[in-house]
Every structure is written in structure tokens, then in C-alpha cells.
Amino acid sequence: MKSILAGIAFFGLGFFALLGNGLAQDYPSRPITLVVPWPAGGGSDILMRLIAETARKELGQPVVVVNQPGSGGSLALREVADSEPDGYTMSMIATGFIAEQYGNPNAPTLDDYRVIALVGTDPAVIAAGGKTGISTLDELIAAAKAQPGALRNANDQPGGTSYVAASLMENVLGIDLTLVPYAGSAPVVQAIVVGEVQTATPSVTDLIAQHESGEVKILAVAGAERHFKAVDIPTFTELGYPLVTGTVRALVLPADTPDEVFDVLEAGIMKALNDETFRETAKASGFSINPLGGSEAEAFLEQMDESMYPVLQEAGLVKVRQK
């Protein structure tokens, strides 16, 4: 009898808890889902799990990471854009998202979202293989100009972070490389170390070990400042070529999310991103954390969209919608 009563009480409480869901002032009253449009175990996934863990403390509700990879992330992102704008489903977008907007008819656009926060930018680098004998950016430019297209560059699929970085570098340096796509960063590292390509444009963490052992030479980092894992390597800007590019990660909600919900989540996420322990753990893993809140983050992404558009257009990746 007692257990039946307890059961009724339990379900009763559950019922009221459900009722409470509709009320924005109680937000958040149940777990929040963070959809990661990449497979479990990747760089973005590891970082998002760290953020989810920290945000739980700030928001008082668990933040559950759900991986929904597929189709360059567009599948999951479209689903989140179309989901109930109640603040219980958020997602993550990265550099590749910008290209998907113009190349994939199903992909959502920046207008479909409210940006909660920018997590940070992991800068791309340009590196030359050890056997090439190239040890400065100027030497690379000279070698590339002597024989346009002769130098090959390892990056990812057209429109991907590394591909876009390589294209932007070609423009700013005024050189012409032959872009070779690889699936993921591991094959890129192998390709440049063995010399199948002469240059590569992955992130700092992908190549720092090989740089230190002398198998490759990182020539310049496309960050706003020097990278904490590679303090001796100059930035493009220092060398006279203003360029900041790399893996930009941001957290987003559906566009129609009401202010009272958005503000609570933005405050919680920003607190989490500025948490000391979180920043230390993220830094140890090689992630650059430079948080920007809602409106600033939105402006940053629009700026990025501006600068990437011509590159995508040139590469024939603007297909389904124009700017």
C-alpha cells in the first residue's frame, strides 16, 4: 500500500514538473540537450562535453550531449533550427557551417539561429614539410611564385575549415597551391611528413609534435595572437599578411527563442566559458578559448561569412543560394 501511495506521489510530482516546462521564468526546469553535429570522440565533441559538464553547474540542470553526425553536420543543424524554440535544444556550429549554407540545399543559414556565444577560434597554420627546406613564410611565397601550382597542399573536403584556410592563405599571400583533399587530420599529418604534399594547413595541435621534432616546419599561425602551444611561431599579421582563420566554434539556438530564455542560457554559458577549471582543461587539450557573448558573437560570424563568401564563390561552392 505504502509503495502504491509513493508511486502516485511520484507520478503526481512528475506531472507537475511537466506542467512547469511551459513557463519561461522557471527556465531551465529540465535537462538541456546540446546537439553536436559530429561523431563522438572528435575535437569538437570533446570540447562540447567539457562545456556541457561546466554549464551544468551554472545552469543547475544537466546539459546532455547528443551526437548527430552526417552530411557535413547539416542534418542535425537543420533539425535544431526547426525545433521548438524553448531553450532546451541548442547546437554547435563551426567554420564548415558557413560553406554548407551555400552548397547544401538542406542546410540552415545564420538567419535561422540566435547565437548564444562564440567559444573560440583554433587558428589554422601553414606548414612546410621538412624535406622541402622551406623554413620561413617568405621562402614559401618565393618557391610558390617560382612555379605556380607546383606546391601541393593537404587539407580537407572543399568548403571544410582547412580548405577554406588554404584558399584564404592563397589569396592573402598571392600564391597558387594545388589543393589535395584528405579525410581528417591524421592523413594530412602523414602526407606532409612523408612528402606526398609539400604544405599543409591543419591546426596547431595537429602538427606541433612534428614541428618540435623537425619533421615539418610551421611557418605561420593564422591567429589574432601567437598560439600558447607555439609561442615561437609568428602570426600571419606579424609577418605583414593580416589573416585570422581556423576552426571557429559557436553555440546556437533556434531564431525565435524568446529573450527571457535566451538571456538565462547566454549568462550561464558565458559563465561556464570563463570558468577557471574549464579554461585550464581546455587549454591543456590545445583548444583556444576566447568567449564572445550573443551580439558580439553574431557580428563575428557575419564578418566571417563576409570574408569566406568570395573564396567559396571562386571555388564553385556557391550553388543553392546567393548572398
Place this chain on the structure above:
Amino acid sequence: MTEFLPVALQLLTDPGTLALACLATFLGIVLGALPGISSTMTLAVLLPFSFSMSPGVGMVFLIGAFYGSVYGGSVSAILLNIPGTPGSMVTQLDGYPLARRGEAGKALTYALLASTFGGIVGLTALVVFAPTLARAAFAFQSPEYAVLMIFGLSMLAYASPGSTFLGILAGVLGLLLGTVGLDMITNLSRFDFGVSHLQAGINLIPFAVGIFGFAEILRLLEQPIVVEKAATRIGSVWPKFTEVIRTWATAVRSAIAGVIVGIIPAAGSAIAVSMSYAQEKKLYEKTEKFGNGNPRGIVAAETGNNAAVGAALIPLLTLGIPGDTMTAVLVGALLIHGLQPGPKLFTDHPDFVAAIYLALALTILLTFLLALPLMRIFARLLSAPPRFLYVGVLVLCVTGSFAVQNALFDVLLMIFFGGAGYFMLKLGIPTSPIMFGLVLGPLLEENLRRTLIVYGDWAVFFQRPVTIGMLAVTAVVLMLPLVDIARHRFWPSPVARHD
């Protein structure tokens, strides 16, 4: 290196660490056995727990879960015909028929013995040859990858039971399925028929769960459900010693194949097992049948799968290049503890490297000890009444397909391939070559096209020693049947032909 062993030993003999290692291995086996939860996902889920541990303990924890899940994957493959992880897809080709014959315990023991042997060989390769073998991985560039896939496909005809023609037909179907979705080189979507989910391509797990697991349930439902006493026995868990010894050559060859594929960065365990299984099938095609419960098939698949584990750590630790997606997660774990995998790890943190070696050794032992009692429990599941068992398996088919990418579309895909697999069974078309085509095809295409971008010319395949060697072997493999036919025609043997 040896002077650091005592430090590492001290770490591993700590009771807390040992208990944690047991827990991790147990979790690994159970999660690995659940269809749809791959070794990579197991690691990703357990990774955050390791952040709070010391680097050495964290690695013991993760390696335990990693290795445990690789073995666990074979459990559901053998018992339910559903691969728990991509690496166990081939294990079921012979494991499941053996279990159906009422010898589930035996099949599981073969898998355990084979995986333990494979694990030990992989570990030995890691400890003894790491720096040398790491350099060998560099002989593999895009042209070599492309030719390796061609070699794998030439084995495809042998990898299927029955008619070679039907085997090739199924293999071509697999190759076609592999072209669905976004193309790696141009980022264009192919054969998606306007279905946005197909842009992501056909995921291996829903495919395998459907065509093997679901199709098998459909076939079983044809027969009136009677509880066959014989088929529900667990059977003797221990195979005869002489039977086990008979497979030693297979184990050695498959372990070597596993190590080689494991070292090649980004090749993955699905390739390792496909290669070692096809190789054994070719070698024994005259004398033994595969695909209906041949222990040799289980041994080939499981030894290859587990040998690849230790080997995949070689490029990770020595070059900083992860050998597969599982070790890519381990990179994340290392970085969080401030350890950069790569050429300097051996000189800067030799004590840590020693701890990894010992952790892997400990895990192989723990998996063996834990799996022995667990095996009996797992095997007993099969003796549940069919009306419960079939429903349970169907539930696993659905949840397993869903879990891979949290997508309902994958469940529909699984059901579609289940139906297709059922009709193929009825028509006598083998289904396993489709899987080989689906695994090898996309990699062949990607590397072939990249080779042509980089070198601009087909001639490159005939200018590199490794590609020439592999093409020659491929040619021999393909010519052998012709030589056989010619011999029978011109010098008819007095003995009647087997077929």
C-alpha cells in the same frame, strides 16, 4: 625503457588502480557487446571520467575500456548475428552459424582465445618494433592505399560462400552502395534521390545490423517456433585442444595481417578483419568450407581485430598520428594531461610509455579472466524461449541502428536492408561481399582520385616498389583459378574434381 618499468609496475599494482582497471574492462565488454555502441563511442563516453584521474591511471582506465569493447563486440556478433562494433562484422560470418548449431560456448571461447592471442601479438609488436614499424607506415601513401584496396577487392570473390559469380555481383552492389552520399573530393552529393539523410552515405552499422541481424530474424520466423532442446544448449565451452591447435597457422597469419593494417594510419579495424578473413578463406578454399561455423573463420577475424589494437597505438605514440578513430579519442585524453603524442613522447615521458605498455598487458589478462565467467551468462541468453529472444534481438536491432548517429533514418535503413538481406538469402546471393564492397569501395575511390591529383598519372602505380609488389600479388590471386582451369583441361587429373 626498462628502468622505468618498476615505476609503472608500482602504479599498476595499486589496489585502487587494479579495481578501476577491472571496472573499465567490464564496462568495455558490456558496452562493446551492445550493438550500435562502437569502441569509439565507449571511449568518448568514458573519456570525461578520466580527466580527474592522474595521467597513468586515466590511461589504464581508457585502455581497459578500449580493449574490453573490442572483445565485447564479438559477443553479440556470435550470439545474435549483430555486430557490436564494426571490427566484429566478420566474426559473425562463422561465429553465428556455430552458435546456431548449439555450440555458442565454443564459438565464444574461440573468439576469446583468438582475441587474446591477437592482443598479445599486437602488444609485442608495439613494445618491440614500435619505432621501426612506425617508419614502415610511411611507405603507405595514397597510391599504396589505393592498391591495398584493390588487393582487398580481389579477395572479395573468395570471401563469399558459393558461386563466385554471385559473390562478385554482391560485391559490385556493395561498391555501388559505397558511392552514395557526399563525395570526399568534390563535396558533391551522389545518389541521394533528394533524401537529405542519404547525403551522409550509408552507415556501416545499420547496414550490417539489417542485412545480417534483421534478415536472420525474418528467416527464423518462417519456421514454426518450437523449442529445440539441442539448439538451445550452450554446448561445451571448451573446444578440444587439438581443434584449437589446428588453427594456429591461421592465428599467426591473421595476427600479422592485423598488425600491418593496424599500423597503417586511418585504415581501421573493419579493413583488418576483412583482409585476414579473406586471406584464410582463399588459403583453405579447397579443403574447408567457410560461413557455416568454421572456427578458423572466427579465429581469423578475432585475431586480426585484436592484433590491430596494439598496432594502432604504434603510429599514435611514435608519430602522433592516430591509427583509427579509437586511438584518436586517446589523443584527446593524452592532451588533457599535457602529454603530446608524437616523436618526443618516448624521450620526454618514457615512464608514461612504459605504463601504457603494462596497462595494455594488464587489460588483455583482465579481459580473458572476466570474459570466462561472463561468457557462460551471455551464452545462456540464447536458451531463452524464441518468442522472447526474437523480440529482444529486434529491439537490439532497432536501438543499435538508432544509437550510431541518433537518427531514426538509420532504423529505416536497417529495416530496408533487413528485407533486402532476406530476399538475397532466399535467392542464394551471398550478403557478406556487399559489406566488403561497402567498406573498401569508398577508400579505393578516395585514394585513387587523390593519387591522380597528386601524381597526375596512372603510371605512378608501376613506379613504386610497394604498389608493384601488391599489384603482382593481386594479379597472381586473380590468375590462380584460370591456371587451375587450364590444368584440368589439358592435364586432366585422375582424381575427380571436388566441385
